[in-house]
Structures are given as structure tokens and as C-alpha cells.
Amino acid sequence: xxxxxxxxxxxxxxxxxxFQIVMSILILVAVPVCMGLTVVSGLKCRTWPLALTYGYxxxxxxxxxxxxxxxxxxxxNNFRYVMWIYTxxxxxxxxxxxxxxxxxxxIGEANDRLKDExxxxxxxxxxxxxxxxxxxxxIVTLVLVSVRVIFDGDDAYxxxxxxxxxxxxxxxxxxxxxxxxxxIDMRHALAVFTMWISYVGKITGIHTTVLCHxxxxxxxxxxxxxxxxxxxxxxxxxxxxxxxxxxxxTEVFILFGRVSMYTPEAxxxxxxxxxxxxxxxxxxxTLILTxxxxxxxxxxxxxxxxxxxxxxxxxxxxAGIFSSLAVVLVCVMTGAGGLxxxxxxxxxxxxxxxxxxxxxxxxxxILYLYYTYFGWR
Amino acid sequence: xxxxxxxxxxxxxxYRGSGFLLVLYLVALVYLFITEKDKRNRFLVCYLPLTLLLxxxxxxxxxxxxxxxxxxxxxxxNLWMIPIAVTVVYAGCKAIIAHRRIGxxxxxxxxxxxxxxxxxxxxxxxxxxxYHIPQYVCDLCDMMTQDIDGVEVYACVPLEMLFYARQYxxxxxxxxxxxxxEPVWGYYDPCYEAYELAETLDWDEVLELTRSPERGIGxxxxxxxxxxxxxxxxxxxxxxxxxxxxxxxxxxxDEVAAEHVREVLKGTLYME
Numbered sequence: 001x002x003x004x005x006x007x008x009x010x011x012x013x014x015x016x017x018x019f020q021i022v023m024s025i026l027i028l029v030a031v032p033v034c035m036g037l038t039v040v041s042g043l044k045c046r047t048w049p050l051a052l053t054y055g056y057x058x059x060x061x062x063x064x065x066x067x068x069x070x071x072x073x074x075x076x077n078n079f080r081y082v083m084w085i086y087t088x089x090x091x092x093x094x095x096x097x098x099x100x101x102x103x104x105x106x107i108g109e110a111n112d113r114l115k116d117e118x119x120x121x122x123x124x125x126x127x128x129x130x131x132x133x134x135x136x137x138x139i140v141t142l143v144l145v146s147v148r149v150i151f152d153g154d155d156a157y158x159x160x161x162x163x164x165x166x167x168x169x170x171x172x173x174x175x176x177x178x179x180x181x182x183x184i185d186m187r188h189a190l191a192v193f194t195m196w197i198s199y200v201g202k203i204t205g206i207h208t209t210v211l212c213h214x215x216x217x218x219x220x221x222x223x224x225x226x227x228x229x230x231x232x233x234x235x236x237x238x239x240x241x242x243x244x245x246x247x248x249x250t251e252v253f254i255l256f257g258r259v260s261m262y263t264p265e266a267x268x269x270x271x272x273x274x275x276x277x278x279x280x281x282x283x284x285x286t287l288i289l290t291x292x293x294x295x296x297x298x299x300x301x302x303x304x305x306x307x308x309x310x311x312x313x314x315x316x317x318x319a320g321i322f323s324s325l326a327v328v329l330v331c332v333m334t335g336a337g338g339l340x341x342x343x344x345x346x347x348x349x350x351x352x353x354x355x356x357x358x359x360x361x362x363x364x365x366i367l368y369l370y371y372t373y374f375g376w377r
Numbered sequence: 378x379x380x381x382x383x384x385x386x387x388x389x390x391x392y393r394g395s396g397f398l399l400v401l402y403l404v405a406l407v408y409l410f411i412t413e414k415d416k417r418n419r420f421l422v423c424y425l426p427l428t429l430l431l432x433x434x435x436x437x438x439x440x441x442x443x444x445x446x447x448x449x450x451x452x453x454x455n456l457w458m459i460p461i462a463v464t465v466v467y468a469g470c471k472a473i474i475a476h477r478r479i480g481x482x483x484x485x486x487x488x489x490x491x492x493x494x495x496x497x498x499x500x501x502x503x504x505x506x507x508y509h510i511p512q513y514v515c516d517l518c519d520m521m522t523q524d525i526d527g528v529e530v531y532a533c534v535p536l537e538m539l540f541y542a543r544q545y546x547x548x549x550x551x552x553x554x555x556x557x558x559e560p561v562w563g564y565y566d567p568c569y570e571a572y573e574l575a576e577t578l579d580w581d582e583v584l585e586l587t588r589s590p591e592r593g594i595g596x597x598x599x600x601x602x603x604x605x606x607x608x609x610x611x612x613x614x615x616x617x618x619x620x621x622x623x624x625x626x627x628x629x630x631d632e633v634a635a636e637h638v639r640e641v642l643k644g645t646l647y648m649e
Binding site for chain 1: 391392393394395396397398399415416417418420421422424425428429432442446447451453454455456457458460462463465466467469470471473474477481484485488489491492493494495496500501502503504507508509510529531539540541543544545546547548549550551552553554555556559595
């Protein structure tokens with residue numbers, strides 16, 4: 001049962017809060033990191049932030065693969081099937097990540113790298129100040145997100161949809177605005193990010209509205225900074241003294257990026273928990289980061305074949321959970337990147353590989369169009 | 378074709394908003410095109426964004442998007458493909474590398490002046506609880522959902538509560554929801570018209586709609602009325618009981634509807 005103040009509960013509230021914090025850390029940090037180790041073990045650059053970033057994509061992809069068939073093939077009260085199937089799968093994927101990382105020596109390498117980076121910061125006064133400022137700005141942002149509210153009407157759909165699954169165990173079978181029974185709305189139903197939130201809510205015992213408005217921003221905003229920071233570290237190769245400044249500027253950009261209600265920064269701070277905001281601020285920057293990681297090999301003569309494109313395939317496969325538009329945007333970006341690399345190298349293979357990465361998106365679009373135009377059931 | 382291009386630029390103009398971040402981006406892009414020598418970086422912050430920008434303004438892509446993917450209203454989301462933040466920030470870092478301290482101050486000042494602070498007092502309000510829902514809504518919802526365990530309760534709430542009520546408790550159903558109040562969606566709801574839009578609340582008209590036997594257990598049991606709302610008669614004369622009066626709202630319970638729900642559920646597990 002979820003915690004809600006104002007109601008009398010039989011258990012001790014303090015114990016419940018401690019349980020919720022521990023479970024939140026496990027499912028929102030530890031599990032993604034373990035899952036991400038599977039991907040990072042196969043890369044040259046093995047770091048904890050990269051494991052966290054790719055771990056989220058593995059988590060989202062696996063959740064989508066479980067939830068969409070359950071949604072399409074079962075009826076009312078079907079959220080329990082997701083719980084039963086996804087929980088063991090999540091544990092298996094996490095264990096597989098840890099085992100692979102141990103075998104490849106990934107954990108030791110990631111630890112060494114982290115130690116080196118921290119020692120660079122702590123042994124240089126300027127770097128210490130710069131990174132301290134970056135941490136302070138991040139804390140200020142998180143405090144603002146926690147204590148201020150920007151109204152968004154779409155919450156009446158997304159947050160309520162998650163809450164229905166958590167409290168009633170039904171996925172997309174009732175109108176979130178009124179509660180009346182309804183048929184599945186395919187435009188939103190294939191993007192099961194709302195169900196992922198319900199899943200996290202069920203596991204942690206946190207009311208999904210609290211989860212959306214008070215917990216997820218504390219995870220997704222730092223994750224966005226981590227992704228931008230990783231991209232910056234690669235762009236600034238050889239000028240790492242600027243890395244901390246890059247992070248500070250990114251944080252200021254995010255905090256002052258609401259020039260209109262349409263920017264990704266506006267979405268990040270005002271609607272962090274909505275699939276489209278996560279797509280704009282985590283998925284698309286991860287795609288840029290992935291191209292950055294791949295570009296060393298892609299722009300050289302030995303491009304390593306399609307294996308090098310596997311992280312990009314993962315990015316594409318995970319897009320569907322966030323929104324149907326994210327699938328299109330990711331496909332366009334992947335294709336555009338492949339085209340540019342093909343032109344730069346005067347070879348067609350990168351473009352073909354990029355197109356192959358778009359296959360999950362294509363399957364998603366076929367499913368979407370089929371159910372939209374021919375109806376569900 | 379010309380109209381399509383005009384539409385695309387109109388979207389960019391709206392996206393630009395009140396700040397100058399797009400101007401800053403164009404300056405950064407030109408600067409990086411001139412100064413960036415690393416092939417990898419040129420790919421990421423010059424060629425790829427430029428290609429995406431060309432795709433974005435292409436009338437062909439616009440037509441495909443509008444006809445096959447989504448409405449014009451969401452076309453701005455295609456601008457998310459362009460890594461504006463990364464480009465501006467990287468250009469800033471590159472420009473100040475020789476004079477880091479003063480340079481950092483200048484770049485931050487440029488970002489602040491060209492951007493717009495998210496948490497201005499006009500757009501954001503103080504959170505009252507971890508739900509980020511006004512506390513009076515939580516209190517009213519708690520009062521409305523304590524009748525019969527496991528049975529959904531239907532309520533009629535004013536516009537300002539409409540978006541929040543079901544975010545707090547999905548066991549609380551509403552007789553009309555967001556569809557009724559969004560004018561662009563063109564959805565007509567007689568209950569919304571009678572309860573919210575009418576200048577004076579006509580209880581006979583409202584109760585005829587909300588107590589309709591066709592609604593089964595979906596009859597409306599609770600009504601939240603803002604204090605001072607013009608009403609044609611005292612609701613207590615229509616079988617409603619005042620439950621609470623707090624924070625500018627009066628909560629009424631329709632005893633007739635509640636009795637009807639109990640009658641419908643008689644003999645079921647809910648009543649036992």
C-alpha cells in the first residue's frame with residue numbers, strides 16, 4: 001500500500017520512509033548501474049556514469065518488451081502480469097551485468113577511472129572550486145524543483161494514468177480524466193513510460209504522484225547533467241581543465257533555458273516525469289553521447305563493423321517507451337548521423353548500419369499504425 | 378511549399394520565446410565552424426546539427442510529419458534533435474580557455490541574459506506537499522473517498538480542482554474531466570455547462586443530470602462548491618448535506634445518490 005499523509009496507517013511511518021528511500025536507491029540507481037554494466041563492459045570507455053546512462057536504456061527497453069505484449073494480449077487487472085514477469089527479468093539482467101563486468105574487469109577499470117578523476121579535482125584548487133560550484137548549482141536546482149510547482153495540465157493524463165495502474169492494477173483501461181471505462185488509446189498506450197513509473201511506485205511503495213513530482217526529478221535532472229557531462233568530457237579531450245566549467249554552463253543553461261514553454265529545458269524542470277521530457281533530455285542527449293563514443297572508430301579506417309553500432313541500436317530500441325514521437329526523432333537523428341559519416345568517409349556502410357539501427361523504431365511504427373488504423377482487438 | 382516554410386519558421390519563432398538562446402546558438406555554431414579542427418567534434422557540433430536543421434526546415438519533412446506523424450502543434454519538438462545546449466556550452470568553453478575565470482563569468486552572464494529563469498514568481502508557486510497538489514484538494518479528496526472500501530465515488534468539482542483530484546486518488550471519479558474544459562478539443566458536456574459555466578447554479582438541473590438512474594453506481598455523491606458561488610436555492614433543501622466548509626470550499630454529500638449506490642450494491646461483497 002502506498003503512503004499518503006493524512007491517513008491512519010498501522011505501520012510506523014518512519015520505517016516506511018526509510019524502506020522507500022532504500023528501495024528507491026536500489027531501483028533508480030543500483031539496478032540501472034548493474035544493467036548498464038552489460039553494455040559498458042563491451043565499450044572501450046568504462047565508467048560508472050556511462051553504466052548508469054546505458055543502464056536506464058536497458059531498463060526501459062526490457063520493460064517495454066514485457067509491458068507492450070501484456071497490454072495487447074491481456075485484459076483488466078493486467079498490471080500484475082507486468083510485476084510478475086518484469087521483476088525476475090530485471091534481477092536476471094542486473095545479475096548478468098555484474099557477472100559480465102566481473103569477467104571483463106570493467107568494475108576495476110571504472111573504479112580506477114573514478115579515482116583518477118576525483119584525484120585530479122582534489123589536487124587542483126581551481127578544479128575543486130569549479131566542481132564545488134557545479135555541485136552547489138545542482139543542489140539549488142534540485143531544491144527549486146522540490147519546493148516550487150509549475151502547473152502542467154498534461155499531468156492530469158500522465159500522472160493519473162500511472163496512479164490508476166498502481167492503485168487499481170489496470171493499464172490504460174479507464175479514462176484518466178474521469179475514471180470511466182474506456183478502450184485503449186494507442187497514441188499513448190505503446191509509450192509505457194507511465195507504467196514504468198507505476199512499477200517503480202509499486203516496488204518502492206511510493207504514491208506515483210509523489211514519485212513523479214518529488215522523487216523522479218531528483219534522479220532524472222542529475223542524470224541529464226551526467227549525460228551532458230560525459231559528452232563534454234569527450235568534446236574537451238585534451239582540455240579537461242574546462243570540464244568543470246562545461247558542467248557549470250550546462251546547469252546554468254538548464255536553469256535559464258525556459259525562454260519558451262517548448263524548450264527541452266522547460267520540459268526538464270516542469271515536466272520531468274513525462275515521457276516526452278525524458279526523451280528530450282535523456283534519450284536524445286544519450287544518442288549524441290553515443291555518436292561521440294562511436295565517432296573515434298566510425299571516422300577511422302577500422303570501423304569495427306556493426307558491433308560498434310550496438311549501443312545505437314539500444315538507444316533506438318528504448319525510444320518507444322517514452323513517446324511515439326521519440327521513435328521518429330531518434331530514427332531521424334540516427335539516419336542523419338549515418339549519412340554525415342558516410343559522406344565524411346565516402347563509404348555507404350555507416351549509413352546502412354544506421355538504417356539497421358532504426359529497425360526497432362520501424363517495428364514500433366508498424367505496430368502503432370496497425371492498432372491506430374485497424375483498432376485494438 | 379511557401380506556406381510550409383512559413384509554418385516551419387513560425388514554429389522556430391515561437392520556440393525562440395522571450396530570450397536570445399537561439400541567437401546564441403547560431404553564433405556558437407558559426408564560431409565552431411570556423412575554429413573547430415577536430416574531425417570528431419566537427420561531426421558532432423557542426424555537421425550533424427546542420428544536417429538536422431536542414432531536415433527540420435525541409436518542406437518535404439514537414440509534409441510527412443504533418444500528414445503522417447503528428448499535428449502541426451507538436452512540430453516544435455523536432456527542434457529537440459538539435460543539440461543546442463551542448464553546442465553553446467562547448468563553444469563557450471572553447472572561447473574562454475585562455476581566460477577561464479573572467480571568461481566563465483562572461484559566459485554565465487550571457488546565458489542568464491539571453492535565457493529566462495524557469496522559476497519566476499509568475500509561473501511557479503510554492504509546493505504545499507510532496508504530491509505538489511494544493512493541500513485543500515488532498516483534504517477534500519480524503520473526505521470524499523471514505524464511504525465504501527473499493528467502490529469508486531463520483532464527484533463534481535470546480536475547474537481549479539479538476540486537474541488535481543485524480544492525481545491524488547484514482548478511486549475518486551469525476552462526472553466531467555479535462556476533455557470538457559479544453560476549448561480546443563471541442564467536447565461538449567452538459568454537466569460542465571450546468572455546474573461550472575452557468576452564472577447561477579441551478580440545483581434542479583444539476584441533480585437531474587447527476588442522479589440519472591442510467592448512471593448506476595456512477596451517480597454523483599459529492600459536490601464541491603466554492604464559497605460565494607451564486608445558487609438558485611439552498612442545496613440542503615434538495616437532499617444534500619453539508620459535510621465541511623474549509624479553505625473557501627463547501628463539500629456537500631448527496632444522500633439520495635449515496636442511498637442509491639448502497640441499494641445497487643446491496644448483497645455484493647462491497648457491502649458485506
